Amino acid sequence: MAAAAGLAVANLYYHQPLLGDIGQTFQASDRxxxxxxxxxxxxxxxxxLLVVPLGDSLERRRVIVIMTVLVSLALMGVALAPNLPWMVVASGLVGVTTVVPQLIVPFAAHLAPETQRGRVVGTVMSGLLIGILLSRTASGFLGVQFGWRAMFWLAAGLMLVLAVVLRLTLPSLSPSATLPYPALLRSLGGLVREEPLLRLHSVLGALTFGCFSAFWATLALYLQSMPQRYGAQVAGLFGVVGVAGAIAAPLVGRYTDTRGDRRINALGIGILFASFGVLWLLGQWLWGIALGVILLDLGAQANHISNQTRVYSLRPEARNRLNTVYMVTYFAGGATGAWLGSLAWSHWGWSGVCAVGGALSLTGLLVLGLARPKRPAA
Structure with a gap:
């Protein structure tokens, strides 16, 4: 499951080290x-929002396999893109269909014993984060060697192979809910209203993933603007550096199994805030960027695993829908962060990107500090 989550989520990030090359192909501006x-x-x-809730009402393995095939078709659309508008639309379709990891993570949480849920989620999430980070390394290398389109053709083929592997290896489980699809979607609002912890951790996830996305959406452009004119391969190598943060994921999961407080969230967000200070002060050197990347990925991963472990513990029969609320908010924050990072880059350069990341992480600390701890039941 960890390997499948890593391979699938990588589809969202192959383009990031290649943005400079894609811009040259389509003669497009940074904005x-x-x-x-x-x-x-x-x-x-x-x-x-629209697909992951089906994991509660349909047989999960079937949904996972179907979506893996569909993302392969979307990746082919990216590889064939004749212009930038086509590329943007096809990238959106890749996003819509790349929900396999968010079906797998609650699946793993459902199979795990309650006392080991944090560890299991941490293990699967380590595979997912390694996939995010190494996707940039792979696409940077292949982009230099064979052109940016080759990466998306390879990814499409990998997804077809993965669909077969998942069909043969995942267990078949009966649905945990029998709600029709409209009622399933309507129940998301009820979860938001009734679960304050879900609201809190969703907001924390959105703010911290916004930081993460602001950095990675602009890194390739920043490296290309430096006097050395670093290309996609160098941008991709920073993914290898960030694997250090992924290695800590199972350790974070074990901690959340034994402690239910928010200290791990505060520590993770604090590390994120410090990472943007490092990137601002030392970002003119590659070693400074590397140090910032390690801190960035470690902080983001620690906060994310703590959030998910606490969210999955709320209602076992609704884990896919809980994950939907959390992850929709999480990636809405990521999209906002990517947009704010790109906007800040076009107006204020690297200092603007670091300011966006620092402001979002500081807001996360303020939200966490103002939130009232949940009192234990009488």
Whole structure:
């Protein structure tokens, strides 16, 4: 499940180190290129909203396999893009169909014993984050060697193979709810109203993923603007650096199994805030960017796993819908962060990007500090 989540989520991020090359192909401005990561995240949020709830009312393995085939078709559309508008729309469709990881994570949480749920979620999430980070490394390398379109053709083929593997290996489970689709969607509003912890952790996830996306949506453009004119391959190598944060995921999961407080959230968001200070002060050197990337990925991962573990513990029969609310908010924050990062880059350069990331993480700390702790039941 960890490997499948990593391979599937990578589809959302292959374009990031290649934005400079894509811009040269279509003769597009930096601001116009910002629509590619933004539409990818918006599409993903729509897929989470409209598709992931089906994991509670339909057989999960079937939904996962169907969506894996559909994302392969969307990736072919990206590879064939003749112009930037086509590329933007196809990237949005990739986002809509790349919901397999968010079907797999609650599936794993459902299979895990309650006392090990955090560890299991952390393990699957480590695979997911490694997929996010190494996707940039792979696309940067292949983009330099074979052109940016080759990466999307390869990704489409990988998804077809993955569909077969998942069909043969995942267990078949009966649905946990029998609601019709309209009622299933309407129940999302009830979960938001009735679960204050869901609201809190959704907001924290949105703010921190906004930081993450603001950085990665603009890194390739920043590196290309430096005197050395670093290309897609160098941008992709920073994904390898960020794997250090993914390695800590199971450790964070174990901590959340034994402690139910918010200290891990505060620590993770604080590390995120510090990462943008490092990127602002030391961003003119590659080693400074690398240090910032390690802190960025570690903080984002710690906060995300703590959020998900607490959200999945609320209502076992509605884990896919809880995940829908959390992840829709999460990726809406990512889309906003990517847009704000691109906007800040076009107006104020690297300092503007760091200011956006710092402001979003500081807002997360303020939200966490103002939230009232949930009192234990009498």
């Amino acid at each position: 116009a290129l910002g629509f590619i990561p933004t539409f990818s995240q918006v599409g993903y949020a729509l897929g989470l």
